[in-house]
Amino acid sequence: MSTVQQPRPIEAKVKAATVGGAGSAAVITPAVLWVIDEVWFNGAAAPDVPLPLVGLVGLVVTGVCAFAAGFWAKHTARPDLGRS
Template identity: 80%
Template sequence: MSLTDPIPAPPSPIEAKVKAAAVGAGGSAAVITPAVVWMIDALWFNGDADPSVPLPLVGLVGLVVTGACAFGAGWWAKHTARPDLGRS
């Protein structure tokens, strides 16, 4: 890089909706998904045999719960104004 090269622009900040969706997905995967799997086990499988809830069902529940929580968190997060985009 020489002294005549232009200085690159600083990166844009991460929008609030993206941050909220990431936190919602991580939190739901750590807390809400195990609780939902436990409720499914208690309601329909009654813990009769190990493993009581089939693994494909656990994966599907994790996918649905995490996706729904990420979508909801991103949906309800405040929009970040981006005047630097230059839309007219």
């Protein structure tokens, strides 16, 4: 008879980094792109931020926010792993 292992819970740092990355992609990145458009690309016209810059800003903002959220999240104790 085989035994089924219980799945381990997802750690808090992983959850926080996921939410931070997704939230920044949905909210913070468009806000940063709007500021860039207003400051450097004459915001009165249609958004003129070049597509490669949009991708780079999205990559940097999402990465920084995911890292920061995971860094500041509370550590999950894992006594089940033991010390090796």
